[in-house]
Amino acid sequence: MTLKAAPDLLFLLGPSGEWIASNPMTRTHVAASASVLEGIRRTADGHGPDFVEALKGFDEVWVEDRTFFGCRDCTVADATGLELSPRPEARVTGAEAVATALQERFILIDDEAAYRKRFALKTRLLDPEHLGNFHQQMGFELLMRQHKDPEQWWVAQKFEEGLKTVRDNAYRKVQEEFLKRDVPKWALAGKKVLDVGCGAGYYSHLFASFGAEVLGLDQNPEHVSTARNAFRAEGLRFEVFDLSDLESLKRLGGGPFDLIYLSDVLLFYFIPYQPPSTLKGGSHTGRPPVSAASFLGTLKTLLAKGGRVRVLEPHGSFSLCLRYGDPSRPLAVLNEYRRKWFGITPNLQTAAQAFREAGFAVVDIREPVYEGPVRDREDAFLAEYPIWWLFELVPMA
Amino acid sequence: MTPPDVRPWLVAWFERKGQVAGSTLEEKIQTDYFAAGLIDSLGVVSLIADVEGAFSIRFSDRHYQERRFSTIGGLAEIVSELVAVKPA
Numbered sequence: 001m002t003l004k005a006a007p008d009l010l011f012l013l014g015p016s017g018e019w020i021a022s023n024p025m026t027r028t029h030v031a032a033s034a035s036v037l038e039g040i041r042r043t044a045d046g047h048g049p050d051f052v053e054a055l056k057g058f059d060e061v062w063v064e065d066r067t068f069f070g071c072r073d074c075t076v077a078d079a080t081g082l083e084l085s086p087r088p089e090a091r092v093t094g095a096e097a098v099a100t101a102l103q104e105r106f107i108l109i110d111d112e113a114a115y116r117k118r119f120a121l122k123t124r125l126l127d128p129e130h131l132g133n134f135h136q137q138m139g140f141e142l143l144m145r146q147h148k149d150p151e152q153w154w155v156a157q158k159f160e161e162g163l164k165t166v167r168d169n170a171y172r173k174v175q176e177e178f179l180k181r182d183v184p185k186w187a188l189a190g191k192k193v194l195d196v197g198c199g200a201g202y203y204s205h206l207f208a209s210f211g212a213e214v215l216g217l218d219q220n221p222e223h224v225s226t227a228r229n230a231f232r233a234e235g236l237r238f239e240v241f242d243l244s245d246l247e248s249l250k251r252l253g254g255g256p257f258d259l260i261y262l263s264d265v266l267l268f269y270f271i272p273y274q275p276p277s278t279l280k281g282g283s284h285t286g287r288p289p290v291s292a293a294s295f296l297g298t299l300k301t302l303l304a305k306g307g308r309v310r311v312l313e314p315h316g317s318f319s320l321c322l323r324y325g326d327p328s329r330p331l332a333v334l335n336e337y338r339r340k341w342f343g344i345t346p347n348l349q350t351a352a353q354a355f356r357e358a359g360f361a362v363v364d365i366r367e368p369v370y371e372g373p374v375r376d377r378e379d380a381f382l383a384e385y386p387i388w389w390l391f392e393l394v395p396m397a
Numbered sequence: 398m399t400p401p402d403v404r405p406w407l408v409a410w411f412e413r414k415g416q417v418a419g420s421t422l423e424e425k426i427q428t429d430y431f432a433a434g435l436i437d438s439l440g441v442v443s444l445i446a447d448v449e450g451a452f453s454i455r456f457s458d459r460h461y462q463e464r465r466f467s468t469i470g471g472l473a474e475i476v477s478e479l480v481a482v483k484p485a
């Protein structure tokens with residue numbers, strides 16, 4: 001079996017002056033001795049010497065795994081999973097062990113066609129052949145490594161205990177801060193708002209605090225009871241509701257609504273259907289989702305005259321994109337756009353097509369960024385690149 | 398202490414979840430428990446916790462990458478290997 005360099009490698013200089021070989025497709029990274037880089041170069045085309053052979057004569061041969069699941073603490077963290085600090089405990093030495101470690105991290109591969117086939121959805125939770133999309137990798141991280149229930153974890157990674165505030169991560173720095181700046185301009189007093197896929201109800205409550213009458217819907221009974229316990233306000237209600245049941249949605253009472261709001265929900269209508277057994281977390285009713293266009297088209301029938309829809313979704317380019325470069329001026333690196341297998345968001349054209357098919361015109365697009373003081377690498381990234389975008393839609397005449 | 402024999406322990410665990418096809422132990426351990434719908438993804442979490450507890454072992458990412466992990470027999474092999482290398 002001849003090992004050769006994976007075709008997608010990037011080589012970076014780490015902060016301690018160490019080399020890092022990074023595979024942006026698999027999001028796997030290793031720090032390596034210069035000899036290992038030379039070995040990779042000599043075996044680059046698969047026709048040179050065997051990798052272990054190529055390392056003969058070098059004294060210092062080591063690699064240090066620098067890979068982790070980037071979103072282990074929060075879904076909107078840096079998904080690159082590149083550990084920049086040294087990890088001496090992960091160091092492996094000697095040509096044979098190094099070759100194995102490099103193969104496990106897809107820096108060296110033995111079969112390019114098989115390697116390419118890995119970039120696909122998992123067919124079940126434990127599917128070693130396919131790397132799976134973000135939700136599947138997230139599910140794997142939570143279930144297999146952290147032994148946590150993804151639904152409960154989801155609330156805990158976004159909100160502080162008791163849902164008093166949003167945790168101090170990108171959810172607060174970008175999403176909540178943007179809404180706090182913008183919602184006062186939405187003139188919600190006395191208006192009827194439908195918060196679709198409201199989760200734990202935090203933003204439903206925000207809308208109610210501006211004087212709106214708000215109905216929050218979510219399929220997950222746990223989220224709905226969390227919301228009911230945490231938020232009590234005049235005109236604020238929460239109901240368990242499966243939104244992909246369009247027939248029932250059409251008959252929803254309480255409307256018509258002046259604002260229909262969706263945040264981090266519409267994406268689930270673009271993702272290829274995955275049977276619930278392949279993961280648990282967020283989006284599963286067990287029913288194949290309906291198309292985004294027919295879902296939005298049904299919501300349109302619930303709008304009051306002059307009403308509008310606001311959709312705040314993970315950004316089609318920058319959510320989950322890789323982050324490299326200087327901490328004060330990070331690079332956003334795209335490794336997919338049109339045919340996503342890891343990413344979970346529609347690109348601009350796909351989103352626009354769904355809006356049009358549903359009979360909506362886009363009257364505004366916003367790309368919120370972090371506007372506070374830049375203290376670290378994440379702040380710098382969020383200040384430059386929007387990881388959400390917001391579409392404001394009105395029914396076409 | 399000798400650990401309980403892994404295969405019957407696992408078969409009994411899965412039989413508490415549902416019907417495991419086959420009449421003999423040999424047949425039963427061929428079962429792919431995901432494909433057979435014996436457990437869902439949250440079920441895997443309790444499977445791992447129960448197995449790790451009963452045999453005082455720890456699975457790693459490397460084990461989850463193994464094809465063997467999905468069948469009762471394959472899982473039994475992995476568990477037995479881990480039990481064998483465990484320091485006394």
Ligand SMILES: C[S@@+](CC[C@H](N)C(=O)[O-])C[C@H]1O[C@@H](n2cnc3c(N)ncnc32)[C@H](O)[C@@H]1O
Nearest residue numbers: 197198199218219220242243244263264282283
């Ligand atoms: C990522 S969370 C966002 C929650 C909330 N909008 C927020 O921004 O905090 C997605 C929510 O959509 C809900 N959801 C997804 N598909 C749904 C469906 N078909 N019917 C009802 N709720 C659904 C999930 O239960 C989950 O609470």
